[in-house]
């Protein structure tokens with residue numbers, strides 16, 4: 218063993234919501250961990266902008282912002298002494314077609330309420346959707362495998378159209394998705410947050426505050442990627458993870474060097490998006506590769522812009538007026554949303570057919586601002602100054618209804634522990650932080666912790 222080898226119970230690959238939370242839980246249970254994170258910070262989709270002049274260093278979140286007010290959230294934030302406050306997302310919404318500038322007439326509120334009630338009753342019929350996919354019944358109910366557009370027809374859920382095309386806009390072509398994914402995303406807790414309980418966020422309005430606290434107690438390798446993994450199949454030695462980290466030397470002029478480290482771990486927890494490209498360094502076997510290559514994912518970007526003349530406290534949303542499910546023509550801006558600073562606006566941009574360069578995202582934003590200008594009849598909308606752009610791709614990883622019916626998720630669950638590797642993250646539940654944390658706990662309790670207990674030394 219070389220001097221710089223790290224000896225840990227678990228090596229976590231990916232320090233986003235799932236990886237960081239797993240590290241916190243394992244640390245609480247007296248297990249040692251090392252996180253290998255590709256980016257420069259923990260938190261994945263949690264991104265916070267600060268500028269000493271423009272915002273007087275006031276933080277502006279343009280990734281994760283509002284959290285469901287659930288025990289898993291309250292407990293973790295309390296553990297790190299990050300105070301939370303309650304908030305409602307009660308902005309006005311202006312839905313219009315950014316291509317034509319034509320507004321959509323909102324559905325009558327009573328139609329939406331009735332459809333949400335019917336949807337809620339349907340959700341109650343599938344209690345195994347609460348956490349992860351492991352407890353899906355065999356056979357998977359036909360309704361969960363069918364495209365959600367069919368379920369909207371079957372159960373007269375047309376009243377959901379405005380609401381779901383707003384809530385699900387970032388997910389991709391949600392009407393075509395197997396209903397399973399829609400029901401995971403708009404699950405019972407999410408509905409309760411939207412309709413009754415409201416949300417919480419750090420009192421500081423800085424979603425990265427938790428990440429700063431987590432940094433204190435973990436072994437973290439930032440700007441790092443796994444180069445090779447050995448001994449996954451060997452039951453006596455530890456798994457050996459070779460990592461390359463780029464590091465800025467603290468002398469002038471700063472030079473960036475690559476440092477190699479070796480982590481020897483009893484178990485591996487993969488908490489980055491499980492796409493073949495990302496996983497290849499693990500040395501996949503055919504069983505693993507056959508599953509992971511089935512995932513499809515849309516592209517999703519966020520940005521912050523400085524712009525004058527946008528209406529106050531209003532979400533401006535792009536809905537395709539002539540599309541049966543109001544899907545906008547993509548790639549394009551999905552929505553403009555206000556922030557705590559009146560002239561700074563959050564932007565989401567979607568693409569379902571290809572990835573976009575940063576310049577293309579910026580073109581979409583400028584085209585979106587033009588649409589708002591047209592919608593407001595000119596007015597005083599200034600040209601946007603683009604302050605930050607963030608690529609959140611890959612986002613929602615889905616497989617076909619046929620694959621789900623054929624047992625995709627049971628096969629995926631059976632991979633937990635295969636070759637001493639465990640998996641967690643939004644792909645194993647859905648894209649909300651509390652659900653990601655709960656499923657991570659489930660993976661630890663059901664799979665990883667029993668394995669650690671069974672290993673000596």
Ligand SMILES: Cc1cc2nc3c(=O)[nH]c(=O)nc-3n(C[C@H](O)[C@H](O)[C@H](O)COP(=O)(O)OP(=O)(O)OC[C@H]3O[C@@H](n4cnc5c(N)ncnc54)[C@H](O)[C@@H]3O)c2cc1C
Pocket residue numbers: 230231232233234235236253254255256259260261262263279280281282283284285441442443488489490495517519609612641642643644647648649650651653
């Ligand atoms: C724009 C946006 C806004 C959101 N807002 C909210 C919100 O307000 N409330 C809410 O509850 N949820 C929100 N979500 C959803 C929530 O952020 C996600 O569900 C959650 O972050 C998923 O966690 P994860 O750990 O699976 O993935 P991620 O958070 O994406 O973490 C994956 C991590 O792995 C790293 N990584 C990737 N590949 C590698 C590799 N090869 N080696 C090492 N590291 C790697 C990435 O850099 C990343 O840090 C939002 C998501 C987005 C995109």
